[in-house]
Amino acid sequence: MSHHHDSKEPKQKKKVQVATGDRAILPEGATTIPVYIMGKRYEVPETLTIMKAMEYAGFKFLRGAGCRGGICGACPTVYRKPGDYKLHFGLACQTVVEPDMYLAQIPFYPANRAAYKIEDLEPNPEIIFSLYPELFRCVACNNCTKACPMGVDVLGYISALKQGDIARAAEISFDCIQCGMCASRCMGELPQYHIAQLARRMYGRAIMPRARHLAKRVEEIESGKYDEMLKSLQTMSHGELEKRYKEREREPDMAPNGTWLPANDPYL
Amino acid sequence: MGYTPEMKELIKRVEATRPARMEKARRGENFPALSLEERAVVLEKFHPDYQKEGRRPIRTGPDKGLVLPEEIASMLESRSMLRPENVDLSNPDFETDVLIVGGGGAGTSAALLAADAGVRVIMTTKLRHGDANTMMAEGGIQAAVQESDSPYYHYMDTIGGGHFTNQSDLVAALAHDAPLSIAWLESLGMMFNKFPDGRLISRHFGGSSRKRMNSAGDMTGAEIMRVLRDEARNRGDQITILEFCPAVELILDEDGKCAGAILYNMETREFFIAKAKATIIATGGNGRLHIKGFACTNHYGATMDGVVMCYRAGVGSTCLFSTQYHPTGVAYPEQNVGLLITEKVRGLGAHVLNIDGEQFCFPLEPRDVESAELIKEALEVGKAVITPTGRYGLWLDSPMIDLLHGEGTVRRELPAKFIQFERHGIDISKEPMLVYPTLHYQNGGIAINADCETTIPGLYSAGECTGGLHGENRLMGNSLQDVITFGRRSGAAAARYVNGGVELKKLTLDHVVKYEKELVEAGVENPMVAPILLPDYSTDEVASRRLLEIQGKLEAE
Numbered sequence A: 001m002s003h004h005h006d007s008k009e010p011k012q013k014k015k016v017q018v019a020t021g022d023r024a025i026l027p028e029g030a031t032t033i034p035v036y037i038m039g040k041r042y043e044v045p046e047t048l049t050i051m052k053a054m055e056y057a058g059f060k061f062l063r064g065a066g067c068r069g070g071i072c073g074a075c076p077t078v079y080r081k082p083g084d085y086k087l088h089f090g091l092a093c094q095t096v097v098e099p100d101m102y103l104a105q106i107p108f109y110p111a112n113r114a115a116y117k118i119e120d121l122e123p124n125p126e127i128i129f130s131l132y133p134e135l136f137r138c139v140a141c142n143n144c145t146k147a148c149p150m151g152v153d154v155l156g157y158i159s160a161l162k163q164g165d166i167a168r169a170a171e172i173s174f175d176c177i178q179c180g181m182c183a184s185r186c187m188g189e190l191p192q193y194h195i196a197q198l199a200r201r202m203y204g205r206a207i208m209p210r211a212r213h214l215a216k217r218v219e220e221i222e223s224g225k226y227d228e229m230l231k232s233l234q235t236m237s238h239g240e241l242e243k244r245y246k247e248r249e250r251e252p253d254m255a256p257n258g259t260w261l262p263a264n265d266p267y268l
Numbered sequence B: 001m002g003y004t005p006e007m008k009e010l011i012k013r014v015e016a017t018r019p020a021r022m023e024k025a026r027r028g029e030n031f032p033a034l035s036l037e038e039r040a041v042v043l044e045k046f047h048p049d050y051q052k053e054g055r056r057p058i059r060t061g062p063d064k065g066l067v068l069p070e071e072i073a074s075m076l077e078s079r080s081m082l083r084p085e086n087v088d089l090s091n092p093d094f095e096t097d098v099l100i101v102g103g104g105g106a107g108t109s110a111a112l113l114a115a116d117a118g119v120r121v122i123m124t125t126k127l128r129h130g131d132a133n134t135m136m137a138e139g140g141i142q143a144a145v146q147e148s149d150s151p152y153y154h155y156m157d158t159i160g161g162g163h164f165t166n167q168s169d170l171v172a173a174l175a176h177d178a179p180l181s182i183a184w185l186e187s188l189g190m191m192f193n194k195f196p197d198g199r200l201i202s203r204h205f206g207g208s209s210r211k212r213m214n215s216a217g218d219m220t221g222a223e224i225m226r227v228l229r230d231e232a233r234n235r236g237d238q239i240t241i242l243e244f245c246p247a248v249e250l251i252l253d254e255d256g257k258c259a260g261a262i263l264y265n266m267e268t269r270e271f272f273i274a275k276a277k278a279t280i281i282a283t284g285g286n287g288r289l290h291i292k293g294f295a296c297t298n299h300y301g302a303t304m305d306g307v308v309m310c311y312r313a314g315v316g317s318t319c320l321f322s323t324q325y326h327p328t329g330v331a332y333p334e335q336n337v338g339l340l341i342t343e344k345v346r347g348l349g350a351h352v353l354n355i356d357g358e359q360f361c362f363p364l365e366p367r368d369v370e371s372a373e374l375i376k377e378a379l380e381v382g383k384a385v386i387t388p389t390g391r392y393g394l395w396l397d398s399p400m401i402d403l404l405h406g407e408g409t410v411r412r413e414l415p416a417k418f419i420q421f422e423r424h425g426i427d428i429s430k431e432p433m434l435v436y437p438t439l440h441y442q443n444g445g446i447a448i449n450a451d452c453e454t455t456i457p458g459l460y461s462a463g464e465c466t467g468g469l470h471g472e473n474r475l476m477g478n479s480l481q482d483v484i485t486f487g488r489r490s491g492a493a494a495a496r497y498v499n500g501g502v503e504l505k506k507l508t509l510d511h512v513v514k515y516e517k518e519l520v521e522a523g524v525e526n527p528m529v530a531p532i533l534l535p536d537y538s539t540d541e542v543a544s545r546r547l548l549e550i551q552g553k554l555e556a557e
């Protein structure tokens, strides 16, 4: 950046601007690129995400922004690039703008969801088939997987379910953020992510073994085992608390869960 | 894309000092840590929580005189969106038993427990159900579930971590309920990380005496939120969910009981009266206020609305002055700004450096001290890098990790971070990262007791918008547990209250009128209008062209 001013230019005191919060400020000389937001051209700084570029252009999100960190699924976006027939999919909060991209957000896409009572569910694929008969309308086109911004193997979990493998479907679909892009592209009109959610809950509730030590701890708590202990802590003097805090014995890092027990510990 | 050519030039300075620093590191030498006295000085001068400037006593309301960050104080010294005299409260648009404000982990847990107790629920939320800080939590959730642990140690670790400033009844409730919360989530079908025999995998964390951090992959909060949301959707007969419909004001009845809230449909800009026998505020944190201009880790709707509404109705706060900053948030690339970089990077030996590649602090000071040192280097010493989007950044020399521990360590130990940066063309095992402190968590908030009651009958609160549980410093994994434990407690308590028989008298907004009068008497000029609902990230240039809004403001003044 030059400090010599053209004498014809009005002298201006340069204010150094530093970005605050999530608002980006364009430094002098920064390059802007054209992008087409729903067909309309805007000049935005390169390196910004689609989300921040749209805000830079003056949009204020109501729909289409949630966590801003790639985990809530509020901001799925479809775009095309010049000279490329392919549709691209991404999260607006994670995808960097490219010159001449044509983009549109799809913040909501309708999908069928079946209600059920979790306590009545056996981990039985037949139940999934009856709640979601459209599962068998899948033609294995793989559009869903291509559209998934999280790189989930959507066809993979749908196929696993068709074969009745709930555990596999639960594991394959774990990274799903329920953005709905797969459903928007589906030839068979499946609500893939709702079906996957059902599979994961069946798996977590009834296929993964329950934690027995947890059930035991719940019993102890409900029997009132810790009530007096906790009550006395609440009225303990600061000095005594601090003393006990410093005296705590630290569980060894390398001890596997369920193996280490301190000797004569009255507080367990 | 990766680093710009200008930044690559700067990285050469880091590389130039690296061999000498590596040699020292191999000898086990590091930049000296601060003494306790020096810590106090740097905290006092540069930690946003300790700084005098940027804070002031609040002039109105139940906590009048309390010293708060400017952004929080002026948000509490605010006017309502509504003109109370124009609101007809006699014809409610919605009537329900329990109104829940906020659809994160706390609000949704409350809705499920209230429904379990047989009452009707309306849950209103600002964005979509689940667009919330709960969704973003990665690390895990505390609960004393292992044989080596007990509620006693959970209590001890929590209150010691909070420097003994915590509210003891809340800590006891948390320690007591935590295993119950985990069992509840397990029964709802949450996929916890487990050993093949079903034993939960529990880990240590900063400040733990026993292994107590339970998790679901590296997206624990998202898994909790998905399961709770799915369950709430199953209960459509009892739970009505209103999205994009934030509450903007509480309604009281003539006896001073809470009687619901005014909702605002952000899409049609209509206001609705929601009359309820009990109301639960579960609106989450305040990261999007960007206190002192800091970036934050929070979701888009974290604007402290619940605290504002309760404060105006006369409910005070606990520890509201206290905010958790994480020393190493991402400063570049722009798409990741504010996101967390785990302490582990420094734990593995990476130095923190200024623009000249020089060390200026011990990399493993306590979080608050480390944050203050980075801020000092940027603001006072003036040796921060300025990124292409105008942000301060300091180098975190991650390539040292492979040099110290062997090729491939970065990839193995920090897989998620590696991928996150690789996506943007930065190989953090070869190039350093740019970091700056980031706003992370609202430590304090609405004052409650262990049944989530506030000082107003019929008004409950739970989750990050409340204060007291963590005192002035939150331990990792205690806020997800906060949300489940107190979300459940608030839902059950509100339902008990309703089932005990509640008779509402005439509805009123007199508390708003009274508060606005107090503003005038206290000489608060041009109070802002709050809750603000969403932050505004338009540039000054765009804002200056928004002529209608500018005109509107002039007329209002």
Ligand SMILES: Cc1cc2nc3c(=O)[nH]c(=O)nc-3n(C[C@H](O)[C@H](O)[C@H](O)COP(=O)(O)OP(=O)(O)OC[C@H]3O[C@@H](n4cnc5c(N)ncnc54)[C@H](O)[C@@H]3O)c2cc1C
Pocket (backbone or CB within 6 Å): B101, B102, B103, B104, B105, B106, B107, B124, B125, B126, B127, B128, B129, B130, B131, B132, B133, B134, B135, B136, B137, B138, B139, B140, B141, B142, B221, B245, B246, B247, B248, B282, B283, B284, B285, B297, B298, B299, B301, B302, B303, B305, B306, B340, B440, B441, B462, B463, B464, B465, B476, B477, B478, B479, B480, B481, B483, B531
């Ligand atoms: C990046 C990140 C990582 C984290 N990691 C961890 C971790 O590993 N372990 C841990 O324990 N904690 C962690 N936390 C903290 C924890 O996730 C949150 O403190 C907690 O989930 C808050 O839950 P909540 O229900 O109180 O609020 P939220 O989950 O934020 O929900 C609040 C809801 O209220 C809505 N709302 C706001 N205002 C209004 C209004 N006026 N009307 C109606 N609705 C409104 C919001 O839109 C939102 O849906 C992390 C936080 C972040 C941001």
Ligand code: SF4
Pocket (backbone or CB within 6 Å): A144, A147, A148, A149, A150, A151, A152, A154, A175, A176, A177, A178, A179, A180, A181, A182, A183, A192, A193
């Ligand atoms: S599986 Fe479908 S809903 Fe889930 S993240 Fe991928 S595209 Fe989105």
Ligand code: SF4
Pocket (backbone or CB within 6 Å): A137, A138, A139, A140, A141, A142, A143, A144, A145, A154, A155, A158, A182, A185, A186, A187, A188, A189, A190, A192
């Ligand atoms: S898009 Fe639909 S039809 Fe195609 S593979 Fe996926 S689930 Fe099957």
Ligand code: FES
Pocket (backbone or CB within 6 Å): A064, A065, A066, A067, A068, A069, A070, A071, A072, A073, A074, A075, A091, A092, A093, A094
């Ligand atoms: S805003 Fe949540 S995924 Fe993009």
